[in-house]
Amino acid sequence: MFAATMAAVLVTMILALGRAVLGPTTYDRILGVNMAGTKTVLLIAVLGFLTGRPEFLDLALIYVFLNFIGTMAVLKFIEYGDLARSTEDAD
Numbered sequence: 462m463f464a465a466t467m468a469a470v471l472v473t474m475i476l477a478l479g480r481a482v483l484g485p486t487t488y489d490r491i492l493g494v495n496m497a498g499t500k501t502v503l504l505i506a507v508l509g510f511l512t513g514r515p516e517f518l519d520l521a522l523i524y525v526f527l528n529f530i531g532t533m534a535v536l537k538f539i540e541y542g543d544l545a546r547s548t549e550d551a552d
Contacts, residue, residue, distance in 0.1 A: 463511045470507060474500035491535055498528035 474497055481493030502521045509517025538544055 463507055467504065467507045467511065470500050470503045474504070487539060491532065491539075495528065495532045498524070498532075502528070 477493050477496035477500055479493070481490050481497060484490040484493055502525050505517050505521040505524065509515055509521070534544060
């Protein structure tokens with residue numbers, strides 16, 4: 462069961478990376494990379510259950526937070542051109 466889930470996650474990860482490479486806009490590419498990061502978290506969790514090592518869930522949670530913060534940082538940089546600018550300074 463977990464092996465089939467892992468194969469399905471790998472297929473969807475390949476599709477997400479295809480969107481990241483072929484996306485017509487920057488936001489499509491960022492969305493594709495973010496989806497690939499989310500699929501990586503699922504892959505780590507399933508791999509932890511397959512190998513009988515539930516501590517992989519801790520690694521998956523850390524990767525979730527890094528993926529979210531990284532995506533927000535890239536989107537803010539694209540929108541404002543600077544990571545230090547606050548949203549209150551925007552006109």
